[in-house]
Amino acid sequence: MSLVTITATEGASPEEKREWCERLEAGCILFFPKSPIALTENDLLFLRGQQQTDSSLHKNIAYKPKSDELTGVDTKTANPAAVDRLRSIMRGYSQSVTTFLTGFLAPYAGRWRLDYASFRPQEEQGRDLPLRRRNDLLHTDAFPTRPTHGARILRFFNNIHATRTRDWVVSDPFRAVATKYAPAEIALPRPDSAAGRAMKSLATGVGLGAAVPSFKRSPYDDFMMRFHNFLKENGEFQSSCAKYDYQFPAGSSWMVYTDMVPHAVLAGQYALEQTYLVAAEAMVAPEHAPLTVLEEMAGAKLI
Ligand code: SIN
Ligand code: FE
Helix, strand or coil, X not given: CCEEECCCCCCCCHHHHHHHHHHHHCCCEEEECCCCCCCCHHHHHHHHHHHHHCHHHCCCEEEECCCCEEECCCCXXXXXXXXXXXXXXXXXXXXXXXXXXXXXXXXXXXXXXXXXEEEECCCCCCCCCCHHHCCCCCECCCXXXXXXXXXXXXXXXXXXXXXXXXXXXXXXXXXXXXXXXCCCCCCCCCCCCHHHHHHHHHXXXXXXXXXXXXXXXXXXXXXXXXXXXXXXXXXXXXXXCCCEEEEECCCCEEEEEXXXXXXXXXXXXXXXEEEEEECHHHCCCHHHCHHHHHHHHHCCCCC
């Protein structure tokens, strides 16, 4: 696992941009000591003020760019002006990150789906969450309700705390961990698995033929979800795996393929994040992709 520190983002050559994609796909974190995303001091103060002033804005708050909608805000009790302001800050953040990455990761431009953004106002140390929702345990990301069908989960983060670091620990990327625990401890996906059959019967049962609805999980998605749970629930993995500590300073940004790099957040408060689902076909080094690794191990197509 390694961190690639990026201090200059302007005027990069096409070869450098391809190299950044390659590093990401190999499981590196791209780290920007000074975030390329500008937020105004007023907006930062507003975001950092939420914890103290408005009890209804405490949770992880998601922003859905396509519908310009916030979730996780209690709109019944939240002050409508504060909700509007938060929505407008999140809209601006989401657009700025996309504009930046369209240039910075040019080989991917137009080949991703813009997913949700989030505002994470809570102190991460000592959060009391059910085990599978804990982010202080190492895990790879998988979405229970938004299967990706092989598209990659790329996340861009900003630490917007005034002074404190956001403290992560990460482990070795997908191939190393998957080959250690699958198939002995976690069954490999199979194209004719229960999930696959359920999808086929659902698709044909309602007359859709081969057109599987995108909300259904493929055998790949099914595995990635089980793998997320398996890692969080496996005490041996949590205690004995390779660990690399990173403390992302106030005002920094970083990005990583969170579907392949086991990660956990141990401490920190106030972060912004934007997620992209990058098309499998856009990979410049597909040999590292979880789908490639799993299809190799299973000896079959999994999508
Ligand atoms: C996560 O994606 O597991 C949490 C990362 C963070 O909030 O820093
Ligand atoms: Fe995560």
